[in-house]
Amino acid sequence: MTLLELLEGPLWIASASIFVAFAAFRLIVILFTGRREAEARPAGSPFLGALRTILGHFLPWRRLLGNGKAWFVTIAGYSFHIGLFVLLLFAAPHVEFIREKIVNLPWDPIPRWGFILSAQFAFAGLITLWLRRFVDPVVRLISRPDDHVAAGLTFIVMLTGCMALGEQSAFLRGLHLGLVELWLIYFPFSSLMHTFTWPFSRGFTGAMAGRRGTRA
Amino acid sequence: MTSDTTEKHRNFDKQRDLPDEVRVENAMAGFIAEFGPRAQSWMNACVRCGLCAEACHFYLATGEEKYTPIHKIKPFEDAYALTHGPFSWLHGLLGRKPKLTIEELEEWEELIYDSCNMCGRCTLACPMGIDIASLVKDARRGMYAAGLLPDRLARIVRNAEKxxxxxxxxxxxxxxxxxxxxxxxxxxxxxxxxxxxxxxxxxxxxxxxxxxxxxxxxxxxxxxxxxxxxxxxxxxxxxxxxxxxxxxxxxxxxxxxxxxxxxxxxxxxxxxxxxxxxxxxxxxxxxxxxxxxxxxxxxxxxxxADAVEDGKLECRPVGESATFHDPCQQIRRGGLEEKPRILMRALGMELREMDPHGLDAFCCGGGGGVLANERAGPLRLKAFELKKRAVEETGADHFVTSCNICEMTLGRDIEATGFGKQIESLIDLIGANMITDQPPLKAPGSGAKPKGVGKRAAGAKKAGKGRSAARRKPAAKK
Incomplete structure (x- = not known):
């Protein structure tokens, strides 16, 4: 078995399994362990409160509409996330890989120019957000080593993905796949889990506010 | 140094005679004591964007990054992941031990007690919707269990207990x-x-x-x-x-x-x-x-407010302009945003809203036990500048609120800064101006002024401003 076969076979299965199992485990611990307190008689709807906060926090808080930092984080954040998800789900090699290994995706891959555009958005967002961790005193203070590892790992995965786009080199394909597998293993234990925890965080806060007849 | 007071010249206070390792253990146990899905979701969602700082009046007033809200729970957050987080068992297997130390807790006492009113403004700014105020409350439970809180607050708590x-x-x-x-x-x-x-x-x-x-x-x-x-x-x-x-x-x-x-x-x-x-x-x-x-x-x-809406309570119009300070626990975190405004309208006051107001308003700076904490006084005064500016911009005749702690905090800050306004109680205004068959209140004896109403800040006296509608217009019979 060649290294590439190993990466595409057993190591892929192992890393994807670790990702699924430990991400699910983390979510189960978060959502189903610990104390559940009785809540006060509601003054408003917890459900609507949760919904409002889950949707409302997609945009900056109204008091920050004139705040440059808030817009920077919002624009760079959307640029990175949308770019990354387009690459992940619509890039031709990914569509092919997912169809082969996971599920038969019902859509066609994006053209090459779409890949390049998405990659530019994703890189611009990630690099500027990561740089901000070094230059903004507030973000520098609160950033954890994990935030840098997560950003660095994601950056390398994206970079090697671009390098392997032409699919002319088995080495580059293997390098990208190996790093993706490392990323998948790191994911459940890191801040990358915000991918799954954000609706719960927003939802619980919104439900609390909704119960109290206020908004969050 | 006694068992329940701290020695002087330290930037933290310490109560009770406890070994340091017990304090650290108690702090962590206290912090996670009431953790459930809600708190755990918050603890697992932060992306370190720093936008919570843009909402915190202590950060905005000082520009010091240590006042960033999420930073205020940092020692607990680090230790949570290693000791009680979803993968604490794995950290244990790998021999990774919690880094929480007594020195860290002592250093963080100021951030947890002096520079957070648990006003929840940062929650509104957080893209992940993390309720940092609730997590600070959890951190205070840990700090209390560790015997690490401001001495004056500790004394007040003892009085409340005894x-x-x-x-x-x-x-x-x-x-x-x-x-x-x-x-x-x-x-x-x-x-x-x-x-x-x-x-x-x-x-x-x-x-x-x-x-x-x-x-x-x-x-x-x-x-x-x-x-x-x-x-x-x-x-x-x-x-x-x-x-x-x-x-x-x-x-x-x-x-x-x-x-x-x-x-x-x-x-x-x-x-x-x-x-x-x-x-x-x-x-x-x-x-x-x-x-x-x-x-x-x-x-x-x-x-x-409900009595006004039901037609059971009417007031004689005061007929002047007023601005209302929104107490955060009643309004942003309490669901009563419209109620005081109904009362202001009942008083016939022209309401000039501050910018920001309502759910977005700045806290008075004294809530959450900060007023009871003498050490926090200078920092509180810096935060007051934001409120002062907002009040000035309205140009309103009256500055009204509906919380005793806000009133006391703003009253002290007004006095300390010579701000030409007086803070007035909404309930006192209603009491003094309602139309009723009830006998009027007797003027207090021996020439003493009614307590708490009509007190003016020195600056207000000089400026001839800030007349209290409650005192100026004593209640009359219908």
Missing amino acids: QHSPFGSPEDFRKTIKEIEKEYGIPLPLDKPKADVLMTITPEALENRHFGVASMARVLHHLGYDWTFCSDAFEATNFGYLSGNMELQGALTVRLIDKAREIGASMLIVPECGHAWGATRWEAAKWYGAPVDDIKIRHIVEVL
């Missing part, structure tokens, strides 16, 4: 109520064996705002309630909630609700206090394991 209230004992309360009755010539029902409404009060009102107590009583008489104070359940302010002493928080809340049940009350009224509202209305259920459905827990502002 004497019933920081104000004093039930006997002190009975004496004071009799004094106020005599002073203002108004009956104050006390210790009735049966009543439909249990009225509660703040220590500040008993100490310095006798006119406010009399005004509130007069309004309740006017509304025709069958009400009483109870000398063994009068204290509304919950210093357990503020300090992190959860046993005390539960005991104080249960005392009020059990008393209301004992006297057959259908309603418990929370006075002009913000955190009392949060502790009683929104957190009582956790002490009973079920919602308190048999007793309506209502805020005095809510009771009066």
Whole structure:
């Protein structure tokens, strides 16, 4: 078995399994362990409160509409996330890989120019957000080593993905796949889990506010 | 140094004689004691964007990054992941130990107690919707268990535990109520064996705002309630909630609700206090394991606003402009945003809203036990500059609020800065201007001014501004 076969076979299965199992485990611990307190008689709807906060926090808080930092984080954040998800789900090699290994995706891959555009958005967002961790005193203070590892790992995965786009080199394909597998293993234990925890965080806060007849 | 006070010249206070390792253990156990899905979701969602800083008045007023809200719980957050997070077992297998140290806790005492009012403004700015105020409350529970809180707050908590209230004992309360009755010539029902409404009060009102107590009583008489104070359940302010002493928080809340049940009350009224509202209305259920459905827990502002809307309460128009300071625990975290505005309209005041106001308003800076913490005074004054600017920009004649702690905080800040405004109590304004058949309040004897109303800041006197509508227009008979 060649290294590439190993990466595409057993190591892929192992890393994807670790990702699924430990991400699910983390979510189960978060959502189903610990104390559940009785809540006060509601003054408003917890459900609507949760919904409002889950949707409302997609945009900056109204008091920050004139705040440059808030817009920077919002624009760079959307640029990175949308770019990354387009690459992940619509890039031709990914569509092919997912169809082969996971599920038969019902859509066609994006053209090459779409890949390049998405990659530019994703890189611009990630690099500027990561740089901000070094230059903004507030973000520098609160950033954890994990935030840098997560950003660095994601950056390398994206970079090697671009390098392997032409699919002319088995080495580059293997390098990208190996790093993706490392990323998948790191994911459940890191801040990358915000991918799954954000609706719960927003939802619980919104439900609390909704119960109290206020908004969050 | 004694067992319950700290030695001087340190930037933290320390209570009780405990080995450092016990303090650290207690702190961590206290922090996660009430963790459930809600807190765990918050602890697993932060992406370190720093936008919470843009909402915090302490950061905005100083520009110091250490006041970034999420940074205030950092020691606990680090230790949580290693000791109680979803993968703590894995960290244990790998031999990774929690990094929480006594030095870190001592250093963070200032951030947890001095520079957070638990006002929840940062929650609105957080893209992940993390309620950092709730996590700071959890951190305070840890700090209290570790014996690491500001000395003055610790003393107030001890008074609340030993004497019933920081104000004093039930006997002190009975004496004071009799004094106020005599002073203002108004009956104050006390210790009735049966009543439909249990009225509660703040220590500040008993100490310095006798006119406010009399005004509130007069309004309740006017509304025709069958009400009483109870000398063994009068204290509304919950210093357990503020300090992190959860046993005390539960005991104080249960005392009020059990008393209301004992006297057959259908309603418990929370006075002009913000955190009392949060502790009683929104957190009582956790002490009973079920919602308190048999007793309506209502805020005095809510009771009066509903009376206005039902046509049971009318006021003579004051007819001047006013701006309203939104107490964060009543408005942003309490759900009463519209109620004080109904009362302002009933007073015929032209409401000039501050920028920001309502749910977005800046906290007074003294809530969450910060006012009780002398060490935090200079920082609080810096945060006051934001409020001062917002008030000035309205150009309003009156500066009104509906929380005793906000009133006391802003009053002190006004005095310290010579700001040419006076902070006024909304309830006092209602009491003084309502149209009623109730006898007017007697002027206090020996030429003394009504306590708490009509006090002016030095700057206001000089400027000739800030006349109190409550004092200028004494209540008249219909």
